[in-house]
Amino acid sequence: MNRAQTGVCGTCRHAKRLTTRGGGDILLCRLSETDSKFPRYPALPVLSCPGWSAPEAVS
Numbered sequence: 735m736n737r738a739q740t741g742v743c744g745t746c747r748h749a750k751r752l753t754t755r756g757g758g759d760i761l762l763c764r765l766s767e768t769d770s771k772f773p774r775y776p777a778l779p780v781l782s783c784p785g786w787s788a789p790e791a792v793s
């Protein structure tokens with residue numbers, strides 16, 4: 735999945751990319767585990783999202 739396909743989820747720390755048994759790519763929003771306002775599998779591309787958060791810095 736590229737940025738055009740994912741939208742802002744592609745750069746969000748809450749996003750986790752998964753591969754389906756059929757070989758397709760899907761994106762899991764881990765924020766959905768603690769906040770029901772966010773769908774577990776957002777409809778992509780997501781153009782803006784109040785839950786977006788920058789990836790954690792790697793030291």
Ligand code: SF4
Pocket residue numbers: 742743746747748749750762763764765772776780783784785786787
């Ligand atoms: S919080 Fe928003 S931008 Fe981040 S993964 Fe979930 S739906 Fe995508």
